[in-house]
Amino acid sequence: MAEAGTFSSREPVDFVIIGSGAAGGVMAKELSTAGHSVVLLEQGPYLQAGDFKHDEWGYKHNGDLVWGRRQGHPQSFRKTENDEAIEREVCLGYAHNVGGSSVHFSGNFWRFRPIDFNEASVLGPISGTTFVDWPISYDELEPYYTKVDWEVGVSGLQGPWDPPRSRDYPCPPMPVKSSGVILERAGRQLGYNPYPAPVAILSQSHNGRPACIHCGFCNGFGCEVNAKSSSMATMIPLALASGNCELRTSATVSRINTDESGRANEVVYWDARGDEQAQRANAVVLCANGAETPRLLLLSESELFPDGLANTSGMVGRNLMFNGWSSAEGLFDEPINGHKSIPTTRVIHDFYSMDPSLGFYGGGGIDSRHPSDGLPMGSALSSGMFGGPRWGSEYKKLLREEFTRTVAFHGHTTSLPQATNTVTLDPNLQDKWGRPALRTTYTDHPDDISTMLFFQDRSVELLDAAGATKINRIPIGEQDGNVHILGTCRMGNDPDNSVIDRFNRSHDVPNLFMCDGSSLVTGGRGQPTMTIMALAFRAADYIIGAARRNEI
């Protein structure tokens, strides 16, 4: 399907962008509105507000957006490279549609803070990890965070621990929910500083889009009124309106080709009919997310690049980070009704950086939500959470109480980079196109587990202070999959141990850029999407300038 401008595949366009998600959407809008010809390739369909439904089974259990084995995209997982990888329905979860996971994510939009960019030099090295500083600072990224705030649309209120910002939020915070009130009151009682959660969901109309109508189907769902600030709702329409961007959906990329000098010159893909196509390009921007970006580079091996494209460092696919997660759930006397409105309205960031004297590295934030995202089926599956029966008449009696009167305090925490945590090509498993499947190798660092436990203890204390009549700890186990897929083509100044430079340009291939979750050097505190978008605005700014100077 072609939209807006159309370009010949045999004539090189200025840029082919692979992936239309959080970063790819921003990139397409910036480059096309600056006057460059852009072909944007997306493997999924162009679903828009009118296509989305309150369909928990389809979206959360059938893989309608996050494709898996049933859609012909199996994955595999192993803890270490010595283990056999086991086939899985899904391991690394991301939405396959225009806008990528920015369409179905929760909308939580925390900026990283200054400490996230230089934490390794502040704390010193951590054994067994590749924990290093970023090559850029918060100050360098701040103008682009503000660009995200205003161009994409963010609602919030500057909090006591927030990093400095050059401009206020464009939209006030979302109205507080009962779950937020419970966290705020408990937090104050314990001497913390709860404040409104910043979200990429509009509390009032902005840039021609309407305010949220609080239907409650955010996390895992596409917004039915375009109040969620996905790149699909915010950036893609502007890119298409420029007349310089052609969006090709159902376009599954198989490899990036290079010429004799090692420059990227062509992107090969299957179109919607399954026919192989190749689009020539003067430059390629790879925004396919922390799973697909390294897979595509590894698939693009050649005589010139025997270990995969842009991989002389050997770092493509390494340093995979997930973000830690922990949770405790509490039952309250009165209706909370967490299924109404957005996932979370209050957050506590008093443990963003933890005291080093605890003996382990970590940090994060706590927010309050419905334990099952307010979803009927998810809630019923977990009912009996406080030790009650899991089926039968007594179970049935618990359903309403646990659906309407529970809250969960989630800890969103750090995940240390380790070279042994990887995304690689599975030699024994293929997707429906015959490409080697994504194989994830991942073991949490012990400090990541300690941090999750620390945050769960704080969540339990907060629930207790809030007057929960029953409390349940969700068991903390080793992670074997995630929707945050970070660090697999890390940014750095040294070509020997990083894949891209400080402006997202490949160290090895001068006209190839990678920009998405794979670029992150550290994983922040659990909400990476805003930083991914800010990096895309910054990289696009650089690319436009470099193109003007004829430096690509």
Added chain:
Amino acid sequence: MKKQLSRRAFLRASSDAARGSCLVLTMPMILTACRRAEEAVINEEEFLNLSEEEVTEYAAIAARIIPTDETPGATEAGVIYFIDQVLGHGREQERLILQEGLRELQAATALKPSASYFHELDELQQDHLLLEFEDTEFFGTIRYLTIAGMFSSPEYRGNRDNIGFDLLGFEDRHAWASPYGYYDADYVDKGE
């Protein structure tokens, strides 16, 4: 040799269960729900994937996971139609787990006097037997599908008349306005 169950026998059994449950109910909403469930089976909706034996046995298990008591349960919600539909969509593995598990459950049933099918046991016997299977992959799978059929969108043929949503206190609306719950109303009242 096990006797074969006719579709008609299943439909009659389901219909009787639905009607029976209505006898002890007074809420008009529930009566309507039960009537609809009865209509659904009277309409003889086709089963797309399951055999008659599977239909009858899985429906009986689902009816113990979410029983019909003061409120309608899995039977009235048409959970079995959901299970029938989704097992046809690339869920061969789950189908096999259910089929193998059912054979084991029936083998255990045969140890009881006067029954060779699970659905022929009385409710107490059924519950006791299911307790023995509670930790199996089979029970986990049928529980998962029963809950899915009870609480997913009615477009998948379960959750008839939003019976599951009503049980939870969930209303599938497209817009809400604050106050959403007790605590945020109180927060506003107190001017916090």
